[in-house]
Structure formats: structure tokens, C-alpha cells
Amino acid sequence: MIRVLLVDDHEMVRAGVSAFLSTQPDIEVVAEAADGQIGAKLALEHRPDVILMDLVMEPVDGVEGTRLIRAEWPEAKILVVTSFLDDEKVYPVIEAGAMSYVLKTASAFDIAEAIRKTASGQSVMAAQVTGKMMERLRKPASQLHDDLTEREQEVLQLMARGMANQEIADELFISLKTVKTHVSNILSKLDVVDRTQAVVYAFKHHIVK
Incomplete structure (x- = not known):
């Protein structure tokens, strides 16, 4: 059974x-x-x-x-x-x-x-x-960020500025839980394991302003 x-x-x-x-x-x-x-x-x-x-x-x-x-x-x-x-x-x-x-x-x-x-x-x-x-497997690593939504790109920008999740939530007027979801999606889409790697990726591929 x-x-x-x-x-x-x-x-x-x-x-x-x-x-x-x-x-x-x-x-x-x-x-x-x-x-x-x-x-x-x-x-x-x-x-x-x-x-x-x-x-x-x-x-x-x-x-x-x-x-x-x-x-x-x-x-x-x-x-x-x-x-x-x-x-x-x-x-x-x-x-x-x-x-x-x-x-x-x-x-x-x-x-x-x-x-x-x-x-x-x-x-x-x-x-x-x-x-x-x-x-996803066929897509070159340099194109992974193309999958990020506009909101996820905004969150990544703020992550690159060193903001914590609560600070990002306050800046974008969204809930802490929503920020955590966006961060999780960003890590998944960029195929990285933590925030530091995500920020390094962002600078390496010139996607932070």
C-alpha cells in the first residue's frame, strides 16, 4: 500500500x-x-x-x-x-x-x-x-539573468548595494516574505548558492547599475 x-x-x-x-x-x-x-x-x-x-x-x-x-x-x-x-x-x-x-x-x-x-x-x-x-541546460551561463523578472532585477540591484532583506522590503514597500521569495528565485535562476555569488554574478555580467 x-x-x-x-x-x-x-x-x-x-x-x-x-x-x-x-x-x-x-x-x-x-x-x-x-x-x-x-x-x-x-x-x-x-x-x-x-x-x-x-x-x-x-x-x-x-x-x-x-x-x-x-x-x-x-x-x-x-x-x-x-x-x-x-x-x-x-x-x-x-x-x-x-x-x-x-x-x-x-x-x-x-x-x-x-x-x-x-x-x-x-x-x-x-x-x-x-x-x-x-x-535551461542549453542556455549559456551569461544568459541566465535574462530569466529574471523586472522585480527580481530590482531586488538584485539592492542586494548588490549590501541591503539586507528587511531593508529591501522597506525600500520596495513589499513584505519580508516576498523579498525572501524573490531572493530564492534569483539564486535559482542564476544557478548560484548564496547572495554573495549572486552579487558577484551581477557585477561580472554588468547588470548592476
């Missing part, structure tokens, strides 16, 4: 997925959560075979939820099930440790099969996600 944890902020989605999975003889839902933080807590408590993770949730999204789980349980098998395909979602959650990534437009039977494959250690990727990853 494949034990599954559902993490999605929409109760109706959880109810629908849970109802369908209950019809599968080899899959059972052991717990449900409405955001990434609760999902991480339940994941460590129940140790399910597969974690179905949505991405856009409040107060803790699926990317951070994936990081929290993998930090404490590196072997966790996380299957992202989402409606989003933008770069700000795909790259960070895969780099955070998600094993599989499928879209909510997939059929219920395809999602069930993705659960089975993920449980067995296979990575399942929507064709659109695979295409994005291949494009």
Missing part, C-alpha cells in the same frame, strides 16, 4: 483527490495539510511514501514546504501537483528536492500513476517541465 500525504490549500481539491485515490486498491491517503509548514510537520510525523505538494499556498508555499521536509528527511519523495508552469515555480521547487512535477490538468489516473512511479523512485515530469529544464 502506497501511503500518501496531500498538501493543498483548497479543501475541495483535497477532497476530490482523496476521494479518487480511495478508489485505488494500492493507494491510501494518511493525512492532509493546507500549507507547506503543516505539510512538513505531518510528513515528518507520518513518513508517507509520497507527498503530493501544491505550490501556491499561504502562509508557507510548496517550495518552502519542500525545503523544510527535505532538510529533515532527505529521502522524502515529493510529487508536485500544480497548475503553474512559470520559471519562478518550476526551478526552485525542483532544486529544493521535489522528485516529480505534474500538472493539475493531468487526468486523475495519470496522477495516480505518477504517485506509483514516484513511490518506486522514478521521476515523473510533465512534458512542459522537461522542456523548460532542457532549455
Whole structure:
């Protein structure tokens, strides 16, 4: 029996997925959560075979939820099930440790099969996600910053000026959490591991004013 944890902020989605999975003889839902933080807590408590993770949730999204789980349980098998395909979602959650990534437009039977494959250690990727990853691999390092949004470029500029996250939040009139999300996306898109490397990249490629 494949034990599954559902993490999605929409109760109706959880109810629908849970109802369908209950019809599968080899899959059972052991717990449900409405955001990434609760999902991480339940994941460590129940140790399910597969974690179905949505991405856009409040107060803790699926990317951070994936990081929290993998930090404490590196072997966790996380299957992202989402409606989003933008770069700000795909790259960070895969780099955070998600094993599989499928879209909510997939059929219920395809999602069930993705659960089975993920449980067995296979990575399942929507064709659109695979295409994005291949494009990313082919792109020269000098062009990585082309993927930055206008807001991420603004945040990078302020990082290069030595501003801390709270100072950036105050400067741009956005929340601290939003700044942290932008910084995470910047590191992911530039393929660097920390703020210092991001700033070095920015100066090296003349993208700071």
C-alpha cells in the first residue's frame, strides 16, 4: 500500500483527490495539510511514501514546504501537483528536492500513476517541465539573468548595494516574505548558492547599475 500525504490549500481539491485515490486498491491517503509548514510537520510525523505538494499556498508555499521536509528527511519523495508552469515555480521547487512535477490538468489516473512511479523512485515530469529544464541546460551561463523578472532585477540591484532583506522590503514597500521569495528565485535562476555569488554574478555580467 502506497501511503500518501496531500498538501493543498483548497479543501475541495483535497477532497476530490482523496476521494479518487480511495478508489485505488494500492493507494491510501494518511493525512492532509493546507500549507507547506503543516505539510512538513505531518510528513515528518507520518513518513508517507509520497507527498503530493501544491505550490501556491499561504502562509508557507510548496517550495518552502519542500525545503523544510527535505532538510529533515532527505529521502522524502515529493510529487508536485500544480497548475503553474512559470520559471519562478518550476526551478526552485525542483532544486529544493521535489522528485516529480505534474500538472493539475493531468487526468486523475495519470496522477495516480505518477504517485506509483514516484513511490518506486522514478521521476515523473510533465512534458512542459522537461522542456523548460532542457532549455535551461542549453542556455549559456551569461544568459541566465535574462530569466529574471523586472522585480527580481530590482531586488538584485539592492542586494548588490549590501541591503539586507528587511531593508529591501522597506525600500520596495513589499513584505519580508516576498523579498525572501524573490531572493530564492534569483539564486535559482542564476544557478548560484548564496547572495554573495549572486552579487558577484551581477557585477561580472554588468547588470548592476
